[in-house]
Amino acid sequence: MKSLRKELWFHVPSRRGFINITPQVEEAVKASGIKDGLVLVNAMHITASVFINDDEEGLHHDYDDWLEKLAPHEPVSQYRHNVGEENADAHMKRQIMGREAVIAITDGKLDLGPWEQVFYGEFDGRRKKRALVKIIGD
C-alpha cells in the first residue's frame, strides 16, 4: 500500500467563499503514483467544509443565501458559542455542507462524475486555514 499526505492552504479574504480545489487534489493523486485507491479530502478546521458539487457561480450564490437562512449569522447573540467570538453560524453551515469528501481513484485519476468538482467551503475566513489530502492505494 502506498500513501501520500498533503496540506492545502487557503486565505479567503471575506467571511465566506468557495474555492475549487479539484486541480490540486488531482495533482496530489498524480504525485502519489497511486493507480487504484481512495483519497480523503477534509477541512482541518471546524468552521469550513470540503464538499463536491457544481462549479457554477449562480449556484454558489444560492448556497450562500440558503445557508444564511438555515443558520443565520445575525443576531450573533442567539448562539451561546458566541462568547468572545461570533462564528457559531459557521459551525452550523459546515455541518450542512459536510467536513469531507472521499473520492475513488481509478487508473491514476479522480473517479468523478461529469459535473463533480471538489470545493473548499469557507464560513469563517479572513485568516490562513487548510484542508488535508490523504491518499491510500496501490
Add this chain to the structure above:
Amino acid sequence: MKSLRKELWFHVPSRRGFINITPQVEEAVKASGIKDGLVLVNAMHITASVFINDDEEGLHHDYDDWLEKLAPHEPVSQYRHNVGEENADAHMKRQIMGREAVIAITDGKLDLGPWEQVFYGEFDGRRKKRALVKIIGD
C-alpha cells in the same frame, strides 16, 4: 490490496425517489473477493445522494416533505442557478442528505448495523443517472 469498481445505473421516472441499493452493493463486495476493507458508494451526479437510513415508507415520505421545507423547489425563480434549468433545490437537498457513504467490510460482508440500509436518493430524476461503488481491501 485488491480493488473493484462498479457503476450502478438508475432511471427514476419522477423528480424524486429513494432506491434501496444494499443488495447491489453487497453483491459487488462478494464479487470483489475482499474480506477486509472499505467500500465507498457515491452519487456521480450533483443532484443525487447516497445515504444510509431506514427502509421505511413513512420515513421516506417524511424526508420528502422535510427536504421540501428546507429547500423548496418553488418558486424556481428564487434561485440564481435556475437559468435554463430548474433543479437548484436538488443541489441543496443533496447536500443535506450527503453525496456518499463509506462502509466497512468485515468477513467479506458489509459491516452494517441492524437497520442500516444504503439508498440512492434522487432529487432531479426523469433521466439515466448513476452511482459509483469502489471497494479496496484484502
Add this chain to the structure above:
Amino acid sequence: MKSLRKELWFHVPSRRGFINITPQVEEAVKASGIKDGLVLVNAMHITASVFINDDEEGLHHDYDDWLEKLAPHEPVSQYRHNVGEENADAHMKRQIMGREAVIAITDGKLDLGPWEQVFYGEFDGRRKKRALVKIIGD
C-alpha cells in the same frame, strides 16, 4: 494491509447527547499498529451520528437548539414514520449531522486539525447503542 475493527457502546440516558469519542478512536488506532491509513467511524444506528466539530459546551447547546428548529420533535404526529414510535425527527437530525467520519492516520496517529474532535451524536437515546471503528492501512 492491516486492519482493526472495534465497536464502541454508549448509553445516553436522555433523548439527545454528544459524547467526545476521540480518545477511544485514538486508542483503537494505537492498538491497530497502523502507521498510515484511514479510519472510518460510523454510527451503527440510523438515529445517531458520528461527526467532527468543537468540544465546546455552548456550541453543543446551540446544535441542540438549531437541530430542534430544523427538525422539530413535536408535534410527533407531523411525521408518518411515527406509528408506534416517535423518533422520526431523530432520523432527520442525524442526516444533517452525518452518519460517519473518515479520518487520516499519519505516523500512527489521528491526523486531525487543532480543534477537530470526534463525537458520537445521540438523537434517540435511553438505550444501548454503538458506533463502529474500522481501520485499514499499513
